[in-house]
Structures are given as structure tokens and as C-alpha cells.
Amino acid sequence: MKNTLSRRSILKHSLSLAAIGVAGLKLSAPAIAKSLTGTGELVVYDGGGTWGAAQKIAFFDPFEKETGIRLIRSPRSEMAAIRASVKAGIPRYDITVIAGADVPSFVADDLLLPIDYSFFEKEDLAGFDTVSTQKFACPHIIYALIGAYSTDAFPKGGPNNWSDFWDTKKFPGLRTLGTGVQQAGVGTFEAALLADGVDPSKLYPLDWNRAFKSLDRIKPDILKWWESGAETGQLLVDKQVVAGSAWNGRISSAIDEGVKLSFMWNQGLLQTDYWVALKGSKNQENAMKFLAFAGRADRQAEFVKHILYSPPNSRAFSMIAPELVAKLPTQPSLKGQLIPQDYVYWGQSTDGVPNVRYAVAQWEAWISGTR
Amino acid sequence: MGILTASPVKRHNAVTILALAPALCFLIIFFVYPIAKVLADTVFVDGQWDVSGYVQTFRNSAFLTIFGRTIVLSLAVTAICLALAYPLAHTLAQLKGPVAAIFLLMVAIPYITSVLVRTYGWIIILAPNGLINKALLSAGLIDKPMQLVFNMLGAYIGTVQVQLPLMVFPIYASMKRFDHTLLDAASNLGSNRLSAIWNVYLPLTRVGIISGCSLVFLSTLGFYTTPALLGGTSNYLLAQAITVRLSNLADFAGASTQAAILFAVTVVLMIVFRKWLTFHNEHQFDRLPAGRRNVARYKARLRDAGNRRLGPALDHLGATLSHLLRPLRWTVSIFVLACLVLPLLVVIPLAFSGSSYISFPPPSLSLRWFKTFFENSQWLEAARFSLVTCGAAVVVSIALSIPAAMAMVRRKMIGRETSYLFLIAPIVLPQVVTALALYLLFAQSGLVGTKAGFIVAYTIIGLPYAVIVLVAGIHQLDDSLEMAAANLGATPLAAFQTITLPLLLPSIASAAFFTFVMCFDDVVFGLYLGGPDAVPLSVRMWDDIKNEISPQVAVVATLVFGMMALAYVGYLTIPALLRKTIHRSKR
Numbered sequence: 001m002k003n004t005l006s007r008r009s010i011l012k013h014s015l016s017l018a019a020i021g022v023a024g025l026k027l028s029a030p031a032i033a034k035s036l037t038g039t040g041e042l043v044v045y046d047g048g049g050t051w052g053a054a055q056k057i058a059f060f061d062p063f064e065k066e067t068g069i070r071l072i073r074s075p076r077s078e079m080a081a082i083r084a085s086v087k088a089g090i091p092r093y094d095i096t097v098i099a100g101a102d103v104p105s106f107v108a109d110d111l112l113l114p115i116d117y118s119f120f121e122k123e124d125l126a127g128f129d130t131v132s133t134q135k136f137a138c139p140h141i142i143y144a145l146i147g148a149y150s151t152d153a154f155p156k157g158g159p160n161n162w163s164d165f166w167d168t169k170k171f172p173g174l175r176t177l178g179t180g181v182q183q184a185g186v187g188t189f190e191a192a193l194l195a196d197g198v199d200p201s202k203l204y205p206l207d208w209n210r211a212f213k214s215l216d217r218i219k220p221d222i223l224k225w226w227e228s229g230a231e232t233g234q235l236l237v238d239k240q241v242v243a244g245s246a247w248n249g250r251i252s253s254a255i256d257e258g259v260k261l262s263f264m265w266n267q268g269l270l271q272t273d274y275w276v277a278l279k280g281s282k283n284q285e286n287a288m289k290f291l292a293f294a295g296r297a298d299r300q301a302e303f304v305k306h307i308l309y310s311p312p313n314s315r316a317f318s319m320i321a322p323e324l325v326a327k328l329p330t331q332p333s334l335k336g337q338l339i340p341q342d343y344v345y346w347g348q349s350t351d352g353v354p355n356v357r358y359a360v361a362q363w364e365a366w367i368s369g370t371r
Numbered sequence: 372m373g374i375l376t377a378s379p380v381k382r383h384n385a386v387t388i389l390a391l392a393p394a395l396c397f398l399i400i401f402f403v404y405p406i407a408k409v410l411a412d413t414v415f416v417d418g419q420w421d422v423s424g425y426v427q428t429f430r431n432s433a434f435l436t437i438f439g440r441t442i443v444l445s446l447a448v449t450a451i452c453l454a455l456a457y458p459l460a461h462t463l464a465q466l467k468g469p470v471a472a473i474f475l476l477m478v479a480i481p482y483i484t485s486v487l488v489r490t491y492g493w494i495i496i497l498a499p500n501g502l503i504n505k506a507l508l509s510a511g512l513i514d515k516p517m518q519l520v521f522n523m524l525g526a527y528i529g530t531v532q533v534q535l536p537l538m539v540f541p542i543y544a545s546m547k548r549f550d551h552t553l554l555d556a557a558s559n560l561g562s563n564r565l566s567a568i569w570n571v572y573l574p575l576t577r578v579g580i581i582s583g584c585s586l587v588f589l590s591t592l593g594f595y596t597t598p599a600l601l602g603g604t605s606n607y608l609l610a611q612a613i614t615v616r617l618s619n620l621a622d623f624a625g626a627s628t629q630a631a632i633l634f635a636v637t638v639v640l641m642i643v644f645r646k647w648l649t650f651h652n653e654h655q656f657d658r659l660p661a662g663r664r665n666v667a668r669y670k671a672r673l674r675d676a677g678n679r680r681l682g683p684a685l686d687h688l689g690a691t692l693s694h695l696l697r698p699l700r701w702t703v704s705i706f707v708l709a710c711l712v713l714p715l716l717v718v719i720p721l722a723f724s725g726s727s728y729i730s731f732p733p734p735s736l737s738l739r740w741f742k743t744f745f746e747n748s749q750w751l752e753a754a755r756f757s758l759v760t761c762g763a764a765v766v767v768s769i770a771l772s773i774p775a776a777m778a779m780v781r782r783k784m785i786g787r788e789t790s791y792l793f794l795i796a797p798i799v800l801p802q803v804v805t806a807l808a809l810y811l812l813f814a815q816s817g818l819v820g821t822k823a824g825f826i827v828a829y830t831i832i833g834l835p836y837a838v839i840v841l842v843a844g845i846h847q848l849d850d851s852l853e854m855a856a857a858n859l860g861a862t863p864l865a866a867f868q869t870i871t872l873p874l875l876l877p878s879i880a881s882a883a884f885f886t887f888v889m890c891f892d893d894v895v896f897g898l899y900l901g902g903p904d905a906v907p908l909s910v911r912m913w914d915d916i917k918n919e920i921s922p923q924v925a926v927v928a929t930l931v932f933g934m935m936a937l938a939y940v941g942y943l944t945i946p947a948l949l950r951k952t953i954h955r956s957k958r
Contacts, residue, residue, distance in 0.1 A: 043903060047914075048914030048915055050921075072903045075901060075906050075911070076898060076910070077898055077899065077901060078618050078803075078806075080617045080621060080623070080803075080899075081807070081899040083621055084807065084810055084814065085814060088811070105621060181612075181615045181619065219604065223603075224521045224602070225604055231600070231920075233920070234729060237729070237730060238498065240494075253728075257726060258734075259728070356620055357622055357625075360615060360616075360619070364434075365432070367605050368436040368607070369436070370433045371433075
């Protein structure tokens with residue numbers, strides 16, 4: 001009992017500082033992190049494809065080897081099923097990954113376990129300085145929604161911000177943007193406002209009317225609204241569009257393979273996916289150990305070798321080859337150019353409706369011509 | 372004692388109930404009960420009766436627009452499918468042996484590959500820099516590429532391709548049972564080909580048409596992936612709105628409200644058109660005859676057909692058109708088959724790509740994606756899991772639907788139409804809704820992430836298809852043969868085994884095939900009900916292509932295609948070979 005209490009108070013203390021993102025919290029973290037070795041098992045979400053393969057090499061296999069805890073990889077499931085599983089008391093995973101915009105509603109619906117950061121090494125915890133750790137969620141990957149374009153279409157240089165991206169006279173050709181029904185996930189509303197000249201520092205709260213007016217202007221030049229990262233990448237690779245919003249990793253790897261694409265880091269939207277521990281988990285302690293393990297700089301540096309997502313623990317950067325660092329959205333040289341997405345705003349409401357739902361309703365009305 | 376004194380009618384009723392009970396009970400437990408629980412939440416909010424969700428939804432003009440668009444798309448797709456499938460089914464029905472089998476396999480091809488693969492195949496073919504535009508440009512027929520995809524046209528092409536098999540198979544089954552001597556008889560009696568088709572063939576294949584149209588219409592209502600991928604900027608359908616609410620927004624109430632409205636409207640439509648949807652015996656032409664002796668029975672009607680002349684001009688036109696019918700039919704058939712097969716064929720070369728993204732033609736050739744497939748035990752495990760669960764679901768679906776279909780077609784009973792509509796209802800609801808409802812049920816009983824859970828779920832998917840195909844099949848059987856058997860002293864069971872079952876085999880095979888491919892194709896139930904030890908192949912593919920389309924999916928599609936082709940070749944040759952060896956050993 002005593003142990004729990006002290007752990008809690010330490011947790012509270014370290015969290016408040018981590019949330020502010022103060023680098024000098026070393027004193028507040030426990031001097032020596034607890035051992036990660038253990039017994040039993042842990043069910044973790046496996047992202048599949050290249051992502052899942054990278055997770056396996058960097059986190060899953062070494063975790064099993066170092067801690068003795070059996071790690072069971074479990075594939076993708078629908079968000080609704082995950083929620084239902086927690087409510088039914090049989091969480092689908094012990095540890096899963098959710099998008100930043102989903103964190104507020106998961107917290108509000110009481111689906112997550114508070115994270116015990118006392119398992120983290122203090123240096124690692126301090127390393128989460130781009131996107132801070134949260135009481136219920138620990139950053140897993142940071143990536144950027146950027147504007148990508150064909151260098152064949154614009155050999156003299158492509159768009160450099162969303163206003164350029166919207167400028168179909170200067171940069172003629174069809175485009176693709178993410179479908180608004182995926183609201184925060186695909187950054188289309190933010191891009192529309194930035195294109196209309198909204199200052200990045202005043203982006204939130206989103207001005208919905210202005211966003212849709214901006215979208216009215218680009219709509220005739222949109223080939224289609226993409227639904228998945230695979231789709232926008234493929235539309236660009238196939239030259240169906242000359243420009244499109246996309247996630248940086250896939251575009252980078254296509255460029256590495258010789259596809260004639262380029263992209264604008266400027267005004268890119270920094271997005272984060274978080275590790276979360278689901279409430280009702282039967283392996284809570286193992287879950288916390290895994291989070292600490294996955295927060296380690298060496299593990300995150302290994303992860304980046306296999307897929308181009310930024311490590312949230314910035315200590316990892318010193319262990320990553322410079323040519324890889326140059327492909328990451330949180331590299332030091334880009335400071336100030338990219339805009340972190342405001343998940344707190346997305347967790348709030350407009351006219352009494354949660355913003356994510358509001359966005360979908362407005363989008364449906366807009367594409368049906370009834371807005 | 373009771374049994375002996377019971378009147379025959381009562382005994383029949385007992386038999387009917389017994390035959391229908393398993394299928395009905397299955398759906399009540401695993402479909403109605405969980406769905407009712409979910410839908411109840413839309414009218415009881417916090418224990419209070421509250422329909423404000425419905426009022427709001429109906430006041431929402433965006434919802435009405437989306438709903439209207441969904442209905443229009445479903446109707447149009449149904450009409451197009453019928454126009455294309457009827458001539459094709461006719462051609463298929465006249466083929467025999469291995470050729471027929473291969474052609475039937477071609478019809479089923481859309482289902483054996485992941486949705487993203489088949490839509491990608493269409494993009495390769497239809498895109499501005501795709502195969503069709505390239506061919507037309509180089510032939511000098513057009514100056515600049517036509518926009519054939521990412522618009523309404525693309526949405527229709529993709530949707531029609533996926534739904535076509537649902538139209539072809541039931542019509543094919545009804546034509547296969549058709550006695551083609553009737554057409555010749557009509558000709559002999561002075562009817563031209565067109566009028567013979569109109570007056571004889573069409574009415575006699577009506578059951579197939581009806582079941583095909585209902586299958587296509589209902590399943591298009593709850594369908595959105597392909598139109599979303601191949602359509603333009605405003606192809607947003609109701610099933611997508613429901614899925615978004617459930618999967619992205621966790622708006623269970625909003626999703627269930629819209630699903631309930633879709634379901635209610637469909638049920639009303641089904642009740643209004645029930646005379647069309649179900650099968651009646653009062654009209655003699657509803658029951659399809661088999662056997663040469665029927666020619667005599669229908670002679671009068673056929674003579675009518677020959678004599679029903681609408682004036683010399685029309686008659687002449689009919690005669691002229693009649694000559695064009697055969698070439699026209701063959702053109703349509705070949706065109707439709709090409710449309711079904713080409714999107715898969717163009718994907719096959721991608722499997723041998725050396726690149727890590729998809730590009731047609733592949734920039735370099737290699738077997739690296741085959742290697743990663745076979746090195747990854749997850750793929751093989753998933754393939755085995757899918758085969759076992761889908762196979763079991765096929766057996767259960769057929770076992771449940773044969774007695775139910777027999778009862779519904781053969782027995783005079785109250786609520787026959789209701790039973791039929793009830794059994795095919797699961798097609799209508801968008802799968803996410805059923806999947807969530809089933810998940811909530813399974814969560815209580817520990818069936819999530821198990822084979823048993825998947826077999827139940829796949830049976831829900833498969834049962835309606837099996838019922839529709841088998842009802843059409845049984846409807847066309849000539850029950851006079853069984854009566855003859857009964858008169859000669861055979862028990863009903865013996866008559867069923869020796870007469871009905873063999874005659875029904877083509878329909879059973881087609882129902883089994885259908886059920887299998889529909890289950891094999893499912894992603895939605897897989898995403899809800901899966902677990903670490905329960906991952907179907909379709910979900911593995913989906914997982915792999917959600918963020919990145921790599922040639923890996925093309926490899927899986929190619930392998931599945933190859934295996935099905937092998938199985939078909941085996942099915943065609945092994946019995947013949949066996950017969951030969953047996954023959955030889957006897958000698």
C-alpha cells in the first residue's frame with residue numbers, strides 16, 4: 001500500500017513537470033528506475049506492414065529477450081471494438097496505439113490506465129521534449145502531414161506553403177487532400193486555414209466557416225479526397241495528381257527509390273500517435289514496463305532505422321545517423337517551420353458538439369451541397 | 372398415439388417448423404438479439420424513451436441527400452448488373468464441362484482478392500495514363516486522355532464489377548434448369564427468337580432475376596469501399612457515414628440511428644415488393660418445368676407467344692433483331708468477362724515487382740515479395756485460419772439453409788414471405804453495425820478472438836446468400852419426381868436423398884462457393900472479432916495496405932488466384948483420372 005502511494009506521488013510530481021516540458025525535472029524523477037524484468041505476458045498492438053516489422057525489431061523482440069515477459073502481438077482492430085472491449089472488461093490489448101486526437105475522448109470515457117512513469121529512466125523521460133508525455137498516454141511516433149508534389153510537374157521548384165499549394169494558377173494540376181470525415185487525422189482543415197493566410201500561431205480555435213470557404217476554392221482542382229495514407233502516396237506515385245497532402249515517411253521512401261517527388265516541410269502539421277494502456281488490463285505492471293522500455297533512447301533510435309517516424313525521445317537523435325536525421329520532421333534544423341497539431345483543441349467542443357463530430361457533420365453537409 | 376391421430380396437415384406443420392427452426396434460431400440468437408440491443412439504445416437514452424436522435428437525423432438535409440444518393444446508386448447498379456449479367460448467364464448456361472467451370476471461376480474473381488487490389492487494378496486500366504487511354508491515344512482515336520476513374524463513372528464501374536457475380540450466379544442457376552427445348556418449340560411454333568425470349572425464356576428465368584436483383588440491390592445499400600476508392604469528390608454513401616460514426620467517432624448512437632433508418636426503409640421496401648421478392652405457386656409460369664414432357668404442357672402458351680403479333684412492322688423489327696441477338700449476346704458476354712478478369716490480371720505482374728511501392732509496369736522484376744510472404748509465418752497462419760473458418764461457415768450455412776429453403780418453397784405455411792425476408796435480412800445492414808453488435812454479444816461469452824466466433828460471424832454473412840441461391844434452386848425443381856418416388860413407396864427422406872439432393876447439387880455448389888468467397892472477402896467482422904490467434908487473411912492484407920500499398924498484397928492475390936485455379940483444375944481432372952484408373956484396374 002505504502003509503495004503504491006509513494007509511486008503515485010512521484011508519478012504526479014514527474015507528470016506535472018513533464019507536461020510543462022521543463023528540461024530540468026531530473027530531480028523529481030526517481031533516482032533509479034525500477035527493474036523491467038518480469039514474468040507473464042503482455043498483449044501489444046502490432047501496426048502491420050513496415051510499421052509492424054519495425055516495432056518487432058526495435059521493441060517487441062528485444063523486450064521479450066531483456067525482460068523475460070512474453071510479448072503477444074495482436075493485429076489491427078476497429079476503434080469501436082477496442083472501446084467496447086474495455087467497457088466489457090476484456091481489453092483487446094494491454095498496450096495499443098491511438099492517434100493524438102483520440103486521446104481526449106479515450107480519457108473522457110475512462111478507458112485508459114494512468115501511466116506509471118517511475119519505470120522510466122529519468123534521462124529518457126526528460127527526452128520527451130517535443131511532444132510531452134501525458135498522464136494517460138506516452139508518445140510513440142511523431143510524423144508530419146506535409147504537402148508533397150511531383151518534381152516533374154514543377155521542375156523549377158514546387159509550392160513552399162499551403163497558400164502556394166492552393167494556388168492552381170502558379171502550380172496548375174489536380175490535387176488530393178485527406179477526407180474531412182477523418183477530421184483531425186488528415187489535417188485538411190488546418191491546411192485550408194493556413195492556405196487562406198491564417199497565422200500558424202492563431203490557427204486554433206479553427207475558424208470553420210473560413211476553412212470551408214478556403215476548401216470551396218480548391219475543390220474544383222481536387223481529384224479525390226483520400227481515405228488512407230496508402231491512397232495519397234499511390235496517387236502521387238502514379239502521377240494522378242501533381243500535389244497532395246501526405247505523411248512524410250511514405251513520400252521519403254518513395255523519393256529514396258527514385259520516384260520524382262518532393263515535399264514542403266514548411267507548415268507541415270506535426271502529429272503524434274501515443275502508446276496507451278487499456279483499463280482492465282490483466283498485465284498492468286508489464287504494460288508499464290513495456291512503456292518504459294519503448295521510451296528508451298536506444299530502442300527509439302533502432303526503430304527509426306526501419307521506418308521514418310520521429311522518435312519522441314530526443315535523446316535518440318544522438319544515436320541516429322545524420323543522413324537519417326535529415327529525413328525526420330523533428331530534426332533540429334526544422335525548428336519553427338512545422339506546426340504541432342493541437343489535440344487539446346480537437347478534444348473540445350463547438351456548439352456543444354465534440355469537435356471531431358462537428359467536423360464530420362459539417363464536412364458531410366459541405367460535400368452534399370447543403371452546408 | 373398422438374402422432375398417429377394427428378391430421379396430415381398438422382404433421383406437415385410440425386415438419387415445416389422443424390425444418391425452419393435451426394436457421395431462424397441461429398439468426399435470432401446471433402443477429403436479431405444483438406442488433407435489437409444496439410438499436411434499443413437509439414430510442415432509450417438513459418432509461419428514457421427518446422426519439423430526438425431520429426428527429427435530428429431526419430431534419431439533417433445532408434443525411435437525406437446521402438441517403439437518396441445511396442438508393443439511386445443501388446437501383447442503378449442493380450439495373451446495370453441485370454443488363455450485363457443476363458446475356459452472360461445465358462452464354463454460361465450453354466457451355467458445358469471444363470470450359471463452363473473456368474468461365475464460372477472468372478465470374479467469381481472479384482471476390483478472391485482484397486478490395487484495394489481490385490480497385491487498384493481498375494486504376495491501372497482506367498487512369499488518364501492507364502491502359503485504355505494509352506491504347507486510344509496511340510491509335511489516334513482521342514487527343515487527350517479521358518477521365519474514366521475518380522468520378523461517377525469510376526464508382527459505377529467498380530461497384531458493378533463487385534456486385535455482378537451476385538446477379539450472374541442466381542440467373543445462371545435458373546437458366547441451367549431451363550429446358551432449352553422450349554425455346555426451339557417456340558420457334559417451331561412460329562415465334563421469332565426475340566419474342567420467344569420475351570414470352571418464354573424471361574418468365575421462366577424470373578426467379579433467378581428476382582433473386583439476383585434483390586441480392587445486388589440489398590448488398591449495394593450497405594456497401595461503400597469500392598465507390599469511395601474509385602469515385603470522385605462527392606461519392607459519399609450512407610454505409611460510409613455509418614462506418615465513420617462507429618469507427619472514427621465512437622458515436623454509437625448516431626451510427627445506430629442511421630443504420631436503423633436504412634434497415635427500416637429496406638424492410639418497408641421488401642414488404643412492399645414482397646410479391647416480387649418471394650415465390651408464389653399460383654401462376655403456372657412461376658414454377659419452372661424440367662423435362663421434355665413439359666413442352667406439351669406449355670404448347671398452348673407457346674402458340675400464344677407465336678401468335679401474339681403486334682403488327683407486321685414490329686414483327687419484322689423483332690425478326691431482324693433476332694438475328695442480331697446472338698452476336699450481341701456474345702459481345703456483351705466477352706466484354707463482361709473481360710471486365711471481371713482484367714483488373715486481377717493487371718495486378719499479377721505487380722507481384723513480381725522489385726520496387727517497394729506499386730507502379731505499373733513494375734520498374735524492376737524480382738521475387739522479393741514472394742520471399743517475404745513465405746518467410747513470414749503470419750501470412751500462412753492467416754491463410755490457414757481463413758480456410759478453416761470459411762469452410763466451416765459454408766458447411767453450417769448450407770446445412771441450415773437446405774431444410775429452411777425446402778420448407779419455404781414446398782410447404783404451404785403462414786409467414787413464408789416473412790421467414791424468407793428475415794433470413795436474408797443480414798445482407799442489408801452495413802456490416803459494421805452487425806459486427807459491433809456481435810462483438811458485444813461475444814464479449815460476454817468469451818467468443819472474441821476464437822475460431823468458433825468467426826464461424827458464427829461468417830455464417831451470418833453466408834446464410835442469406837445460401838438461402839437465396841437455394842430457394843431459387845429448389846423452386847425450379849420439379850416436385851412431381853419426388854411425388855412419383857413417394858407414390859412408389861419412398862419415404863420423404865429417401866426421396867430427398869435419391870431424387871432431390873442430386874438434382875439440387877448445382878445449386879448447392881453455387882451456394883457453397885458464394886458463401887465461401889463472401890466470407891473469405893470479409894474484413895469488417897475480422898477487424899472486430901479478431902485476436903492474437905484469430906487473424907483471417909483478409910485482415911492481414913488490410914493491415915498491410917492501410918498505410919502503404921506494397922506489392923505484398925499483389926503476391927497474396929496472385930497466390931490465392933493460383934490456388935483457386937489449381938483447385939479447379941484438380942476438381943476437373945482428378946475424377947476423370949480416377950475413373951480411368953478404376954476402369955483399368957477392373958480390366
